[in-house]
Amino acid sequence: MNDITEIKRALLGRAKAVAEHLLPHGVLDGREWCVGSVRGEPGKSLKVCVKGEKAGLWTDFAEGGEGGDLLDLWCAVKGKRLAQTLDEVRTFLGVERPRFERTERTYRRPEAPKCRTPQSDVLEYLQTERKLTLQAIKAYKVGEVGRTIVLPSMTPCGAIAGIKYLGVDRNNGKKQVRVEAECEPTLFGWQAIDANARDIVITEGEIDALTMWDYGFPALSVPFGGGGGNKQQWIEHEFDRLAQFERIYLALDTDKEGQIAAAEISARLGRHRCFNVTLPFKDANECRVNGISAGVIADCFAAAETLDPAELCRAGKFTDDVIGLFHPDTGLGEPGLPLPFSRLDGKLRFRPGELTVWTGSSGHGKSQVLSHAAVHWGKQGAKVCIASLEMAPRQFLKRMVKQAGNVDRPTIPYIRHIMGWMDEWLLVFNLVGKSGVTHILEVFDYARARYGCSEFVIDSLMRLGVGSEDYEGQEKAVFEIVNWAVSREVHVHLVAHSRKADKDSKGAPPETEDIKGASEIGSNAFNIISIWRNRKLEDELKGAIEAAERGDAAAKLKVADLEGAPGVVINVAKQRNGDWEGKCGLWFSQTTYQYRSRDDSPMGINYMGRGPIMEAAE
Numbered sequence: 008m009n010d011i012t013e014i015k016r017a018l019l020g021r022a023k024a025v026a027e028h029l030l031p032h033g034v035l036d037g038r039e040w041c042v043g044s045v046r047g048e049p050g051k052s053l054k055v056c057v058k059g060e061k062a063g064l065w066t067d068f069a070e071g072g073e074g075g076d077l078l079d080l081w082c083a084v085k086g087k088r089l090a091q092t093l094d095e096v097r098t099f100l101g102v103e104r105p106r107f108e109r110t111e112r113t114y115r116r117p118e119a120p121k122c123r124t125p126q127s128d129v130l131e132y133l134q135t136e137r138k139l140t141l142q143a144i145k146a147y148k149v150g151e152v153g154r155t156i157v158l159p160s161m162t163p164c165g166a167i168a169g170i171k172y173l174g175v176d177r178n179n180g181k182k183q184v185r186v187e188a189e190c191e192p193t194l195f196g197w198q199a200i201d202a203n204a205r206d207i208v209i210t211e212g213e214i215d216a217l218t219m220w221d222y223g224f225p226a227l228s229v230p231f232g233g234g235g236g237n238k239q240q241w242i243e244h245e246f247d248r249l250a251q252f253e254r255i256y257l258a259l260d261t262d263k264e265g266q267i268a269a270a271e272i273s274a275r276l277g278r279h280r281c282f283n284v285t286l287p288f289k290d291a292n293e294c295r296v297n298g299i300s301a302g303v304i305a306d307c308f309a310a311a312e313t314l315d316p317a318e319l320c321r322a323g324k325f326t327d328d329v330i331g332l333f334h335p336d337t338g339l340g341e342p343g344l345p346l347p348f349s350r351l352d353g354k355l356r357f358r359p360g361e362l363t364v365w366t367g368s369s370g371h372g373k374s375q376v377l378s379h380a381a382v383h384w385g386k387q388g389a390k391v392c393i394a395s396l397e398m399a400p401r402q403f404l405k406r407m408v409k410q411a412g413n414v415d416r417p418t419i420p421y422i423r424h425i426m427g428w429m430d431e432w433l434l435v436f437n438l439v440g441k442s443g444v445t446h447i448l449e450v451f452d453y454a455r456a457r458y459g460c461s462e463f464v465i466d467s468l469m470r471l472g473v474g475s476e477d478y479e480g481q482e483k484a485v486f487e488i489v490n491w492a493v494s495r496e497v498h499v500h501l502v503a504h505s506r507k508a509d510k511d512s513k514g515a516p517p518e519t520e521d522i523k524g525a526s527e528i529g530s531n532a533f534n535i536i537s538i539w540r541n542r543k544l545e546d547e548l549k550g551a552i553e554a555a556e557r558g559d560a561a562a563k564l565k566v567a568d569l570e571g572a573p574g575v576v577i578n579v580a581k582q583r584n585g586d587w588e589g590k591c592g593l594w595f596s597q598t599t600y601q602y603r604s605r606d607d608s609p610m611g612i613n614y615m616g617r618g619p620i621m622e623a624a625e
């Protein structure tokens with residue numbers, strides 16, 4: 008349960024319990040819980056409606072009609088800010104937020120800037136050219152150093168998290184912007200926001216935030232402008248703080264980048280509480296400069312709408328996608344991520360909104376191929392969340408460190424370096440054992456919303472608390488996963504074991520019908536991939552190597568011959584949205600745990616680049 012709207016809904020069903028909890032000296036009179044005041048003494052002046060349509064609303068008739076909903080009551084009785092109240096209410100409801108085991112990255116907190124309140128060139132610029140008031144400038148604690156505007160990003164507690172310096176003058180038409188390095192990506196403007204506010208506006212620039220304040224709508228500004236992906240990485244850091252807002256008005260620029268940003272923000276913060284504000288000019292400040300009145304802006308807010316559900320769109324939206332399918336070389340390309348094997352380039356993709364089932368016999372390397380793939384996706388900028396219910400995090404991370412580092416035994420500094428890199432894009436569902444699918448998806452949902460994860464791994468179906476004979480339960484679990492992947496536009500990789508088939512010895516990788524359990528597992532998957540390890544070849548190779556070591560010349564030639572054949576086969580048995588299905592031989596490196604296809608370098612892939620700390624340990 009993440010945001011205020013869900014918490015409010017849950018509280019409503021328990022209005023009486025909340026009233027009793029907050030005001031134990033009250034008495035029930037019909038539908039109302041009556042008490043003296045928010046201080047809790049017996050009396051009749053404060054009434055909380057606990058039943059019916061108005062359940063949850065309260066009024067203190069002795070205090071000039073002060074009142075509100077149950078959250079206001081909680082704040083008033085306990086004398087706490089809304090953010091703290093929400094934490095307490097989550098505990099009261101028993102719905103704490105999921106926590107990820109994750110090294111919190113430490114950011115630099117800049118020193119207070121050496122500047123003064125604008126009084127000369129900066130003030131002149133902000134008032135004359137940008138039409139801002141001194142009150143707005145003061146509310147946002149804007150500073151002045153010569154002809155540079157100082158814009159501090161402060162946390163709601165008043166700490167300075169970052170500073171942006173904006174030159175009044177342009178250089179060859181370009182804005183002069185500088186930011187303090189290594190600071191936490193946060194929104195600008197908390198210093199001007201009421202701690203108990205339920206509505207907030209988000210703009211695409213600091214000056215626009217000040218302008219909105221002047222229009223009567225205190226606002227925060229995104230730190231890196233419009234666009235998607237990394238530009239909106241601040242969401243991860245502000246997710247909890249924004250949980251207190253019931254309505255988030257997105258007044259971003261009316262251009263394409265602004266709209267991409269608005270779509271991403273509303274998808275992650277919750278479409279139900281994000282309203283898109285369409286302004287008559289490109290941004291708030293352009294409205295101000297062009298003389299748009301506060302009344303017109305208020306009308307824009309009144310007309311603001313939630314963004315359309317993702318399911319509803321015009322066909323034209325897919326034009327680029329369709330062109331990309333016909334002409335992949337146009338750069339419009341297909342969405343989704345590939346495997347790290349050149350031989351499969353252009354043949355297989357893991358697209359958003361799909362489920363891939365990975366199958367194969369035990370010990371054939373399903374998890375290992377997947378972890379190599381995850382490293383590859385991380386390198387391409389994707390954020391990945393792995394629920395490895397069969398293997399402790401330290402074990403599968405050890406494997407990934409070898410694969411990422413392309414080395415057998417990395418040095419301690421190199422391990423730290425690789426782990427630091429993986430920490431940026433990899434989240435771990437820290438549980439070995441059984442977990443219900445609903446709970447995993449709840450945690451995944453949070454990882455998607457807060458951290459922007461797009462690739463999810465569940466290893467394996469057997470650990471989802473569904474019996475191996477419970478075909479109905481398996482169908483239900485897979486259906487739930489598919490639904491979630493489709494609705495959230497993410498890709499889920501589900502490992503499912505294959506039946507003990509004699510195919511292993513016959514030398515053929517498993518097919519769709521070999522997946523152990525209900526047939527619906529395969530029929531609901533968009534892609535089915537099996538991994539098969541050629542044990543016969545491995546044994547022959549082992550024997551030949553031993554003979555060669557004893558000096559058998561013929562065995563040496565045999566070793567070379569056998570090493571030329573792939574020890575692993577990946578079988579793409581189904582690809583619903585792709586044109587290709589088929590098999591591809593892979594070579595597995597015992598030292599780096601990387602896999603490669605015939606077209607890849609035997610040296611493996613260097614995900615970390617080369618550097619002094621990458622030597623292997625002795």
Ligand SMILES: Nc1ncnc2c1ncn2[C@@H]1O[C@H](COP(=O)(O)OP(=O)(O)OP(=O)(O)O)[C@@H](O)[C@H]1O
Nearest residue numbers: 367368369370371372373374375376540574575595
């Ligand atoms: N081709 C291979 N050559 C040598 N060792 C391999 C190969 N593939 C996998 N292994 C080893 O086998 C073990 C199991 O691998 P992995 O966990 O990836 O298999 P899996 O198919 O996911 O098995 P399970 O279904 O039992 O989880 C690991 O120790 C791994 O290093």
